[in-house]
Amino acid sequence: MDAEGFADPLPPRGSTLRQQAALILRRAGWDLAPCPIVWSPRMSRCAGLFVIEKDSRGVWRPEIRLSTPLLRRRDRPWPVEVCGCNCRNPEDVVRRILEHELIHYKLWMEGVDWGHTERFRDLAWAAFGHQSITHGIGTET
Numbered sequence: 001m002d003a004e005g006f007a008d009p010l011p012p013r014g015s016t017l018r019q020q021a022a023l024i025l026r027r028a029g030w031d032l033a034p035c036p037i038v039w040s041p042r043m044s045r046c047a048g049l050f051v052i053e054k055d056s057r058g059v060w061r062p063e064i065r066l067s068t069p070l071l072r073r074r075d076r077p078w079p080v081e082v083c084g085c086n087c088r089n090p091e092d093v094v095r096r097i098l099e100h101e102l103i104h105y106k107l108w109m110e111g112v113d114w115g116h117t118e119r120f121r122d123l124a125w126a127a128f129g130h131q132s133i134t135h136g137i138g139t140e141t
């Protein structure tokens with residue numbers, strides 16, 4: 001990762017989630033193509049989730065799900081804290097949540113425990129400057 005990684009500007013407006021994820025992975029220096037990322041209108045407890053599910057042929061498929069109701073909200077007391085980082089707008093929040101879920105994805109791709117392990121924390125800090133490991137926004141859990 002380059003030294004200015006944390007301060008990189010947001011991806012251009014109108015970027016798809018996959019383009020944003022590709023940018024995050026590239027900046028982290030991780031040679032990975034993003035897994036599918038979908039908006040979920042029914043997710044109301046977690047802002048983001050990394051899930052793996054078997055497809056109809058029994059192959060495990062990774063997917064990142066983002067909560068439409070939580071991540072599209074603009075009426076927050078900005079800035080809000082996500083992953084221990086201050087976020088000033090919904091785009092910022094999406095980026096931080098994506099970074100977090102992409103760490104789960106990277107660990108899963110490596111074939112190691114992809115939970116909130118010590119290695120997860122190390123990567124979260126080293127690659128993105130995350131100071132806390134949560135799936136929530138602000139004081140939400």
Ligand SMILES: [Zn+2]
Pocket residue numbers: 100104116134135
């Ligand atoms: Zn997590």
